[in-house]
Amino acid sequence: MASVQAEQESAVSGVIGLLKQRFGERLSTSGPIREQHGHTTTWHKNEPPDAVVYAQSTDEVAEVVRACAAAKVPVIAFGTGTSLEGQVNAPRGGICVDMSGMDRILAVHSEDLDCTIEAGVTRIRLNEHLRDMGLFFPIDPGADASLGGMAATRASGTNAVRYGTMRENILNLTAVMPNGEIVHTGRRAKKSSSGYDLTHLLVGSEGTLGIITELTLKLHGIPEAITSGVCPFETLEGACNAVITTIQSGIPVARIELMDEVHVRASNAYSKLTLKETPTLFLEFHGTPASAAEQAENFGAIAEEFGGGPFEWAERTEDRNKLWTARHNSYFACCAAAPGKQAFVTDVCVPISRLAECVMETKRDVDENRLFAPIVGHVGDGNFHTAVMVDLDDADELARAIALVDRMVKRALAMGGTCTGEHGVGQGKMKYLKTEHGNGLDVMRAIKRAIDPDSIMNPGKIFSM
Secondary structure: OHHHHHHHHHHHHHHHHHHHHHHHHHEEOOHHHHHHOOOOOOOOOOOOOOEEEEOOOHHHHHHHHHHHHHHOOOEEEEOOOOOOOOOOOOOOOOEEEEOOOOOOEEEEEHHHOEEEEEOOOEHHHHHHHHHHHOEEOOOOOOOOOEHHHHHHOOOOOOOHHHHOOHHHHEEEEEEEOOOOOEEEOOOOOOOOOOOOOHHHHHOOOOOOOOEEEEEEEEOEEOOOEEEEEEEEEOOHHHHHHHHHHHHHOOOOOOEEEEEOHHHHHHHHHHHOOOOOOOOEEEEEEEEOHHHHHHHHHHHHHHHHHOOEOOOEEEOOHHHHHHHHHHHHOHHHHHHHHOOOOEEEEEEEEOOHHHHHHHHHHHHHHHHHOOOOOOEEEEHHHOEEEEEEEEOOOOHHHHHHHHHHHHHHHHHHHHOOOEOOOOOOOOOOOHHHHHHHHOOHHHHHHHHHHHHOOOOOEOOOOOOOO
16 A cells, blocks of 8 residues: 555646646745645535646647656646535646636637637626626536636526526537547537537536537527516525416516525624515516516516515616625625624425425424524525534534534425536535436446546546546
8 A cells, every 4th residue: 555655646746747837936846836726615624636727728738638648647637626525626736727827718609609618717707798788607606716717607697587508508618538538519509419418418517527628609699678676585495485476377477586584694794784684585677668578567566476675676787786796795704793603505306396395304403403594595496505613623513513414405305306406516515426417427437438538537426437
């Protein structure tokens, strides 16, 4: 065992030396830099890489991967570090490739409603660039994540109920494979039946099959009218049932977000809001002025049926922005409401008809186990989250939190749902993959072995080999 470890350390040292000659000061072995690239927003134990390389092009990423492949040293891609399930940890050490310098918007084809960007571009920067063209990219996970990272984790967010997830909004990827070869997975055509769907094989693979370096994305026209509002409810169950009825009625709502009363209280304090501290839905409607108004009126009637209202509108752009900024800052609001504790954030997704049942059972579970765990969710597609605030030095509280999350996941799976709607598997959800996918997990392993036989691409994530 000692000799194997010595061999591994020698291989890593050799790769670092080789890359140092090539990248100079763009390679760092500093302890704080390495820890920063272990994780930033997850409760999982920090497992830093042995070195970090700041890449500036696809060719440079390929150089790093080829050096790692020759020595069988792990390589981990890093975007902005906003993943929540330990996706960027380095349990076997290795080389982290920081993509933040790959932030060029390469082309915008406004007439075709698509654009090509490098993986380090963030969603906010892309939308700032597109705004004057009357276009936007709709996938909005809340954090200002890199679009390469969003593709790797198959992110979604507040707009997914209308515009879909990253999976539905990517036309083509450029990726560096485990042997260092550069591949293009598709073209700019809106559809194709040509060969295997390599694009969607890599989307959601969390860097375990290759490193995404460029993306061609679908774009949408900025709606003529955008109407937002908040609707308080007497009960959490009533809010969930209003969501279910809204979706089943075919109202094309753009955003429909849930906060329980605990989360509303935390957001009021953190974001200086004055919302009624009761279960609340945040909504947005897109369309023409007439169609957006009609959607809102139809929802208002449904909300009233389930004990909701009054429906308060945020018609000015600055009021809408304040509302959605507060929703996006929910993680920080929870942290501020429980000082000294770490956020144990998790998500599940269930068929929309089971939403109320799953949320209510989870809420009872939280209360019965004396935990502070605000609930928030992209409930229009059955996806919701808990932010369990935990004192990691309190063994009993940590055990109760872990058990709560375990029951939450098993509850969702029993209802025909998934262990993660958008956060991905990483390290945190690995143990649920067999239950969810059955023999499909063996197919995933076979694909991994075929593409990455030495298991150097982000090892220790999604499933064990």
